[in-house]
Amino acid sequence: MSVDAEFMNFIDVSKEKKEKYQVDKPGKHIFFISNYSGTVNIEIDSVNAEVFIYGVYIGRNNDNFKLNTIQHHKSGSNISDLLVKGVFFDQSKFIYEGLIRIDENAQKSNAYQKNQNLIMSPLVFIDSRPFLEILANDVRCTHGSTTGKLDREQLYYLQTRGLSVDIAQKVLIDGFIKDVFDRMSQHGVKNDLYVKYKTN
């Protein structure tokens, strides 16, 4: 099956800056959010709609991001999948609140939500609130959230290969972020966005 043949809709939330998005067509809908503060309310009201929401946050200095996402399934037989990854340096702050809401008649919906954060400085503050409100029963919803620092063993491995701590950190952070862009390119979104986010 060729990806191009399907309906595909790409929305860069950081540019559109809208609070509410309606998904009323089947097919893929890809939302990209980066270093954006605000509410992103996605109302899914179509069967066979596949909604992918990808977020990348790089916090530096006094950056303060507040993101509020809502995956609102108003009708059933559809998918929403959210992945927000963040790397936070200096005194940056990230407050994330994500809600999956499945209405009573939105049976057979699948909803996923994942937020992963890397903390690079002791002064960082992260508040992660992944919420679920499920009113239908024939559904599958999961969410996960992890917050921590870089894996000590991975860092050590790279250092034994002759990389300095700084370079090793960069390699790991780039890999962490690249995951999001790889997933987007799998859905047919061009990958030139990644270059912007590579730590130099």
Added chain:
Amino acid sequence: MSDPLNFDYKYGFSMPDLAVFKAKKGLSKQIVYQISKIKNEPEWMTEMRLKAYDIFLEKKLPTWGADLSKINFENMVYFSKSTDKVKTSWEDLPAEIKETYDRIGVPQAEKKYLAGVSAQYDSEVIYKSVQKELDKIGVIFCDMDTGLSKYPEIVKEYFASLIPTHDNKFAALNTAFWSGGSFVYVPKGVHVKMPLQAYFRINSERFGQFERTLIIAEEGSQVHYIEGCTAPIYTTDSLHAAVVEIFVKKGARVRYTTVQNWSNNVYNLVTKRARADADSIMEWIDCNIGSQVTMKYPSVYLMGEGAKGEVLSIAYAGKNQHQDAGAKMFHFAPRTSSRIVSKSISRAGGRTSYRGLVQVMPGATDSSVYVSCDALLMDEKSRSDTYPYMKIKENNVMVQHEATVEKIGEEKLFYLTSRGIDRVAAEGILVNGFIEPVTREIPLEYSVELNRLMQLEMSGSVG
């Protein structure tokens, strides 16, 4: 509504009211003062109660969580005393009370192994049988009123120091009107082998129960406290607002198990908090099956290096029930770890909400947090919510959270029914399997009872 309780509540019987003293309905400073006077309390307690009463009036009901607007504080009796003094042997108990206990199975608990029974009938502990061994090893296990009169110094030092009166409206209400509850003191290095148990029971119409429990585990000691409760059905709302404070000193270990099965017209609004010092372990095992509304978030303040906190919980919400339960973990010291495992089941229009908070303070380096919430939805009328909050102010930590919500597996049901098990029994089996990670942590007789209760609840699901 003529009959909001339409399922066959197993323990739904109400014994004739025996209360010797019963305060007038409603709230007033006079009643607070009266309670304190009847109990012959020291002045500082009377003052604390009166101050708490003012704070209670000032504080607003929480704006989040379950709907509490139907609670009528004026329409409740705030104190009653069922017999005038604490009985020490089973034979001395009035026959009616004995019959009540028979039905909920206290006699089994009488068996040697389950030594420490302190049963609460109405608001005071009237019956307790504590094995001589407890005295021998210096462990104090009595009702809170006795604790206050016999050990005023210890009580004064700890009382309301972990849950201050102004903490929330219901903590203030409890501090003003508290009666009964348990007082446990475990000296340094003592391991209490048998679990200490208390049975709680509300048996008076429109009667609010406010137990106050204080557990102090000194350095290197170990204790397991169990509270299990079941109440008869009433036509008016009952309020249960307990406060539990636990101090886990250096290297000590405390486990607090609750099996809550109030009849489903009870508002169960409980504040439970523990302080864990260095290298100590605090475990809450919390099973909420009954009540109309429960709001309960057992918390652990991890204050000492290497302290561990754990909450394992089960919530079941059937028709007209809302279980808003969860856990709170506060990491203040390095190398602290916490684990929260929550299992919830909603059926017949019931609603379960997991609400939790994990906070890692600056300086709590090398800490780890694990939160897992699973919810099972039995039908299309029911609802499940998950509201976890995670506030991380330290970088050298690992925080993990995961949650799933799903319906009961159609394939598993099909498999079991194809083996000749009827659908209802199959649902019971699957639900019991779902909650097993928590039930295996509680003593056998409780988990057996809990499994039976779940099976009973499920059987109401047909037709």
